[in-house]
Amino acid sequence: MKPAAFDHVRIDAPEEACALLAAEGDDARVLAGGQTLMAVLNMRLAAPRMLLDISRTPELDVLREERGTLYIGAAVTQARVGAYPGxxxxxxxxxxxxxxxxxxxxxNRGTVCGSIAHADPSAELPLCLTALEGEVLLRSVRGQRTLAAEAFFQGMLTTACAHDELIEAVRFPLAAAGAGYAFDELAVRRGDFALAAVACIVHADGIRFAAGGVGDRPRAIDWPRLEGSALDDALNAFAWSLDAHDDTQASAAYRRHLVRVLGRRAVIRAAEATT
Amino acid sequence: MKRSAAGEQTLVAVVLNGVRRSARAEPRMLLSDFIRQRLGATGTHVGCEHGVCGACTVRLDGVPVRACLTLALQADGRRIDTIEGLAGPGGMGALQLAFRRHHALQCGFCTPGILMSMSELIERGPRPTEDEVREVLAGHLCRCTGYTPIVRAVLAAAAAMRGDEESADA
Structure with a gap:
């Protein structure tokens, strides 16, 4: 199908997008990589009157390390981050x-910030931002604010981003000295949405563990260093806390099983990666 | 800031397969439709129109993307490569010949998109592994062949392009 008609505005600076978001409210949508939004428009699940195209906005196409984080601007593609040296x-x-x-x-076109903005519960990037305790930088004509990942994600496809706000960038904390990291997921086919995904950070004092694809948003928990049956018990309790539901892809019980199995492997792999 | 109103036809200039082309498009026109309807290059196919099937894959500034998830206006000033550019002056290119030889297509609907992705893979590195081929192929759906002949064809084409004829015949 084809999208309904809209005005297209090529945005040259973030202020222009903020001004139009303030003026147009819900009728305007931000278009970055379009890898979700264009599909939604083609299927006519949404029909905004105006698209604010930030895909070629220089100020938002910034990828750099700053203040102990990797700063990823709203126009930066996932491919560009994947190719970031080191x-x-x-x-x-x-x-x-x-x-x-x-x-x-x-x-090649999808952006990191776009995935964060969409907040699909099964998506990998919101899970990573939650696990690493990253931040989302929001901007509007009212000013700028920074939200922690866990405050930003509010539920299924729901975030704290107001209608007049632009996600300007996200910040992923750089690796901590000595810590080990592991990510794993199970999808029916490589590239499909995960039935369950896990992310784990093991450091000297403990474990931070997060799961996606199970509840309505990525969830994280902090544990002391656990292993053996204590780790199994902690994973099991966490899996049950996620409020898993049956759907056409997998049962709630299977998703809890994946959290336990993938989780255990990830914790072990992250622990092995510590130095 | 450049604003194009709904329904307004704006001139979009691209370099299609090395040739400068321009045509008008309204904001809602998808790149896939622009290439087919405005530029007349109908080798790029339109399948699902929501990014899943990969039939409409073209190369935008060199990298494979979904033309159905890109607006024509977003391609303004950029380079687009489609299946029409893959054949050499003497006929089909090495990748196309390998697809024919290894029966890597049946109905052929998905083939133009797959070839655009694979041409980039081989350009990135002349010795793609089977895993790398499968990774790239995961972004495409083929309902006829079952993928195995496609993987074989890509590996053979890469070998032929390296001048490694023995592997090409394998």
């Missing part, structure tokens, strides 16, 4: 997760 050392979790994000042909 990503395996800078943000190991992202390096492990990005190959699972859709397909090469999608990552």
């Amino acid at each position: 990503l395996e050392r800078a943000v190991p979790l992202l390096a492990q997760a990005l190959p699972h994000v859709a397909h090469l042909q999608i990552r």
Whole structure:
């Protein structure tokens, strides 16, 4: 199908997008890579009157390390982040997760911030941002604010981003010295949405563990260093806490099973990667 | 800031397979329709129109993307490569010949998109592994062949392009 008619505005600076979002409200939508939004428009699940195209906005096409984080602007594609030199050392979790994000042909246009904005519960990038305690930078004519990942994601496809706000960038913390990182997921086919995905950080004092694809948003928990049956018990309790539901893809019980199995493997792999 | 109103026809200039072309498009026109209807290059196929099947894959500034998830206006000033550009002056290119030889297509609907993705893979590195081929192929759906002959054809084409004829015949 084809999208309904809309005005297209090629945005040259973030202020222009903020001004139009303030003026048009819900009638305007931000278009970055379009790998979700264009499909939604083609299927006419949405029909905004105006698209604010930030895909070629220089100020938003910024990828750099700053203040202990990897700063990823709203126009930066997933492919560009995947090709960032030294990503395996800078943000190991992202390096492990990005190959699972859709397909090469999608990552070439899809943006990191777009995936964060869409907040699909099964998506890898919201899970990584939650696991790493990253931040979302929001901007509007009212000003700028920064939200922690766990405050930003509010539920199924629901975030704290107001109608007049633009996601300007996200920040992923750089790897901590000595910590080990692991990401894993199970999807029916490589590139499909995960039935369940897990991310794990093991450091000297403990474990931070997160799961996606099971509840209505990515969830994280902090544990002391656990192993053996204590780890199994913790994973089981966490899996049950996620409020899993049956759907056409998998049963709630199977998703809990995946959290336990993939989770255990990820914790072990992350522990092995500590130095 | 450049605003194009709904329904307004804007001139979009691209370099299609090395040739400068321009035509008008309204904001809602998809790149896939622009290439087929405005530029007349109908080798790019339109399948699902929501990014799943990969039939409409073209190369935008060199990298494979879904033309159905890109607006024509977003391609303005950029380079587009489609299946029409893959054949050499003497006929089919090495990738196309390998697809024929290895029976890597039956109905052929998905083939133009797959060839555009694979041409980029082989350009990136002349020795793609089977895993790399399968990784790229995961972004395409083929309902006829079952993928195995496609993988075989891509590996053979890469070998032929390296001048490694023995592997090409394997």
